[in-house]
Amino acid sequence: MTQEKLRKFLQANGLINAQQAEEIARQFVPKEIAQHDFLLREGRVCDEYLFLEKGLLRAFAHDPNGNEVTTSFYKSGQVVFEVSSFFTRVTSQENIQALTNCAGWCITFQQLNALFHARPEFREFGRSVLVQGFATLKGRMLGMITTSATERYEQLMKTTPEILLNAPVKHIASYLGVTDTSLSRIRAAVTKSAGHE
Amino acid sequence: MTQEKLRKFLQANGLINAQQAEEIARQFVPKEIAQHDFLLREGRVCDEYLFLEKGLLRAFAHDPNGNEVTTSFYKSGQVVFEVSSFFTRVTSQENIQALTNCAGWCITFQQLNALFHARPEFREFGRSVLVQGFATLKGRMLGMITTSATERYEQLMKTTPEILLNAPVKHIASYLGVTDTSLSRIRAAVTKSAGHE
DNA sequence: GCAGCTACTTGCCAAATGGCAGGAAATCAC
DNA sequence: GTGATTTCCTGCCATTTGGCAAGTAGCTGC
Numbered sequence: 001m002t003q004e005k006l007r008k009f010l011q012a013n014g015l016i017n018a019q020q021a022e023e024i025a026r027q028f029v030p031k032e033i034a035q036h037d038f039l040l041r042e043g044r045v046c047d048e049y050l051f052l053e054k055g056l057l058r059a060f061a062h063d064p065n066g067n068e069v070t071t072s073f074y075k076s077g078q079v080v081f082e083v084s085s086f087f088t089r090v091t092s093q094e095n096i097q098a099l100t101n102c103a104g105w106c107i108t109f110q111q112l113n114a115l116f117h118a119r120p121e122f123r124e125f126g127r128s129v130l131v132q133g134f135a136t137l138k139g140r141m142l143g144m145i146t147t148s149a150t151e152r153y154e155q156l157m158k159t160t161p162e163i164l165l166n167a168p169v170k171h172i173a174s175y176l177g178v179t180d181t182s183l184s185r186i187r188a189a190v191t192k193s194a195g196h197e
Numbered sequence: 198m199t200q201e202k203l204r205k206f207l208q209a210n211g212l213i214n215a216q217q218a219e220e221i222a223r224q225f226v227p228k229e230i231a232q233h234d235f236l237l238r239e240g241r242v243c244d245e246y247l248f249l250e251k252g253l254l255r256a257f258a259h260d261p262n263g264n265e266v267t268t269s270f271y272k273s274g275q276v277v278f279e280v281s282s283f284f285t286r287v288t289s290q291e292n293i294q295a296l297t298n299c300a301g302w303c304i305t306f307q308q309l310n311a312l313f314h315a316r317p318e319f320r321e322f323g324r325s326v327l328v329q330g331f332a333t334l335k336g337r338m339l340g341m342i343t344t345s346a347t348e349r350y351e352q353l354m355k356t357t358p359e360i361l362l363n364a365p366v367k368h369i370a371s372y373l374g375v376t377d378t379s380l381s382r383i384r385a386a387v388t389k390s391a392g393h394e
Numbered sequence: 395g396c397a398g399c400t401a402c403t404t405g406c407c408a409a410a411t412g413g414c415a416g417g418a419a420a421t422c423a424c
Numbered sequence: 425g426t427g428a429t430t431t432c433c434t435g436c437c438a439t440t441t442g443g444c445a446a447g448t449a450g451c452t453g454c
Contacts, residue, residue, distance in 0.1 A: 063343035071339065084332040087324060117317065127284060130327055135281040137334050142268065144341050145374040146260035149441080168401065177342040182441055184403055346411080365431065379411055381433055 001030055005053050006105045009077065015124045024122055027115060028105035033057075033098040039080065040096040046085035048106050052076050055102030056166050060174075061094045070175035073099075073163050079129050080104070099166040149178045150186050198227055202250050203302045206274065212321045221319055224312060225302035230254075230295040236277065237293040243282035245303050249273050252299030253363050257371075258291045267372035270296075270360050276326050277301070296363040346375045347383050 003025045010021040031050060033039055039057060040046050052074055059072040059082070071094060074080045085092035086109060107115070116123045143152055153176055157164060163172060173183035200222045207218040228247060230236055236254065237243050249271055256269040256279070268291060271277045282289035283306060304312070313320045340349055350373055354361060360369060370380035 061339060063339070067343075069339060069342055071335065083328055084335070087328045088332075120314065123320075127324075127327075130324075130331070131280055131284045134327070134331055134334070137331070137338065138268065138281070141334065141338055141341070142258060142260070142266060144338070145266055145371065146264075169403095170401085174342065179442060180402080181404090181443075185441090188403075366433095367431085375410095376412055377432085378413075378434090382411090385433075 003028070003105065005077075006051050009051060010122075010125065013125070013128055015128065016121050020119070020121055024115060024119065025105070027111055028107050031104050031106040033102040035098050035101050038095060038097050039102075040082055040085075040092055040094065042093055042095050043091050045089055046082040046092050047109050048081060049086065049109070049112050050080040050104050050106045052078055052080050052102060052104040054104070056099040056162055057096055057102060058099050058167060058171060059094050059096045060171070068171075068174065070167075070171045073160060073167070073175065075160055075162060076104075079133075083130065083133065099163075144177055149176055149182060150190065152176045153183065153186050154190060200225070200302065202274075203248050206248060207319075207322065210322070210325055212325065213318050217316070217318055221312060221316065222302070224308055225304050228301050228303040230299040232295050232298050235292060235294050237279055237282075237289055237291065239290055239292050240288050242286055243279040243289050244306050245278060246283065246306070246309050247277040247301050247303045249275055249277050249299060249301040251301070253296040253359055254293055254299060255296050255364060255368060256291050256293045257368070265368075265371065267364075267368045270357060270364070270372065272357055272359060273301075280327065280330065296360075341374055346373055346379060347387065349373045350380065350383050351387065 003022075006025045006028060007018070007021040010016045010024055011018060016024065028051065031048070033055070039048065039050065040059075042061070054076050056076075057074040057080055058070055059074070060068045060070045063069050074096075080096065082092045082094050082096065084090065085094075089109070112126070116126055143155065147155070153172075156172070156176065169183055169187070170180040173180040176183065178186070200219075203222045203225060204215070204218040207213045207221055208215060213221065225248065228245070230252070236245065236247065237256075239258070251273050253273075254271040254277055255267055256271070257265045257267045260266050271293075277293065279289045279291050279293065281287065282291075286306070309323070313323055340352065344352070350369075353369070353373065366380055366384070367377035370377040373380065375383070
């Protein structure tokens, strides 16, 4: 179990050098999550900032009628935590659950804050994570407005095909903003037209 | 022209005290934007972090077909800037335009960064602005998935009725993710049923 | 095996939304 | 003022998506 991937990730955007990355990475502890287990449950405060090295997770909330709505998928190489609950220290409306066995590296809010305070370069890094997440969500919002359900499905399959192997259709459907019935039809149509090529 | 509202805003979430607020506020310069003028144009780097004291703005991007899509409305009491462009120093895909005459207080990226560096309390405040924006966008996304266009319209009118007075229907429509034709019908239906009360 | 469960698909029809075009009303330029 | 432009509404019809129910397939426990 080495921290190599974590260190690489810390250095990825050029804000942190190798020496700093190693020192920062030492603050992280290994974390494993078995398939179906939860990283976060609604009603609790998110206190783990997880770099995911391996595996796939799903975040979901409940709509007013109690139906599950998938709000995000996380794959390896990403940071996994619920922004609002983690930073505001407020109970989470969301659950984060492992779709496969997962492994990664974790720090607590307190540790992260201490690091932010002590290390300007990590502060910048942390901001960059937040800003990127923001931009991603904005892009998803724009896609929701400007593209059809079929296009959104194809886009998701192109960028994160592993979801298809590990998440049931209904989870993908609510993420895309359609019912599972509709997504089933969309998949039938996409498969058929792909076969024509 | 006093900075009272800016100072109040800085203190609002309890991270900054009155003395600090006054010192920080002094870094901001007054900014006015005439109706129809732009705070930010696509293709340029956002370099203004604006506290809006008075007025209403709209952010919009273009979809692949060149149609305008409203991505956000900003009303007084909010911070106005394009997160990704401002912090990443990358050209903006978005425009931000004044729907009415606007007035507020502004600092540049360089100033903000210097303040973040010098003042931990302002750093926390800045993070809080980002986190709140994130949470708001997430909520909007969830609404897009779980509620009907009619409900989204009613929600928007409840929280920001001034939009109705200052933005044409098509701008509101693309923000809600429907066509202007549909929104026109939705408005007709809502007005009619409201009249029945 | 069998019963029970979940995931997924599909037919039928309803509801929501879009595309287009026409026309009324307001606004703007001059 | 007049004409041009923009905004908004609405009728007609197509497309997309949803709701419900039936049916198949696979998986699980016993």
